[in-house]
Amino acid sequence: GEDVEQSLFLSVREGDSSVINCTYTDSSSTYLYWYKQEPGAGLQLLTYIFSNMDMKQDQRLTVLLNKKDKHLSLRIADTQTGDSAIYFCAERGHADKLIFGTGTRLQVFP
Amino acid sequence: NAGVTQTPKFQVLKTGQSMTLQCAQDMNHNSMYWYRQDPGMGLRLIYYSASEGTTDKGEVPNGYNVSRLNKREFSLRLESAAPSQTSVYFCASSAGTTNTEAFFGQGTRLTVV
Numbered sequence: 592g593e594d595v596e597q598s599l600f601l602s603v604r605e606g607d608s609s610v611i612n613c614t615y616t617d618s619s620s621t622y623l624y625w626y627k628q629e630p631g632a633g634l635q636l637l638t639y640i641f642s643n644m645d646m647k648q649d650q651r652l653t654v655l656l657n658k659k660d661k662h663l664s665l666r667i668a669d670t671q672t673g674d675s676a677i678y679f680c681a682e683r684g685h686a687d688k689l690i691f692g693t694g695t696r697l698q699v700f701p
Numbered sequence: 702n703a704g705v706t707q708t709p710k711f712q713v714l715k716t717g718q719s720m721t722l723q724c725a726q727d728m729n730h731n732s733m734y735w736y737r738q739d740p741g742m743g744l745r746l747i748y749y750s751a752s753e754g755t756t757d758k759g760e761v762p763n764g765y766n767v768s769r770l771n772k773r774e775f776s777l778r779l780e781s782a783a784p785s786q787t788s789v790y791f792c793a794s795s796a797g798t799t800n801t802e803a804f805f806g807q808g809t810r811l812t813v814v
């Protein structure tokens with residue numbers, strides 16, 4: 592079955608880069624996503640990558656995909672206090688099933 | 702634009718009571734989902750519906766039932782609530798396999814006492 596794993600916490604200093612990692616098990620995944628959840632809110636899409644790509648850059652966000660190792664990462668450059676949130680990795684697999692990871696709580700300190 | 706609307710926002714139930722969580726989307730999406738979010742567990746898929754008239758089990762379907770009433774609406778029913786079902790429930794929708802983004806409702810905070 593599908594499984595998506597993430598580390599639970601990450602703490603970084605403002606201005607540094609953050610790297611959030613994710614591993615998944617479904618090799619048939621077509622799209623992989625990063626979502627952000629702010630306190631008391633639903634999830635919002637940050638960025639996504641198609642499974643035939645290795646990298647995608649979108650302003651301060653860089654997504655790296657290692658399909659062989661089933662490893663996905665999200666790098667946030669110049670991390671700001673407003674980036675503090677929970678970040679979820681997700682994979683879209685068979686029959687449009689959308690599976691999320693455990694979420695990584697990013698804390699940015701001054 | 703309403704997007705995905707969930708009702709109610711908050712609910713307290715006694716053990717053994719039943720209730721239905723409602724979800725509606727106005728984006729003409731084919732796929733709809735129900736998730737529960739628990740601390741340290743992330744979002745876990747309860748049920749999903751890839752198209753009107755079809756539903757499939759997710760990771761944690763036990764204790765729940767769903768109905769895809771029409772293309773817009775996807776409801777989640779707890780027949781006999783248990784304290785283990787205390788959670789925040791999210792409904793989501795997406796256009797389908799050719800589209801990338803899932804849109805989420807604001808969540809329902811359910812407490813079972």
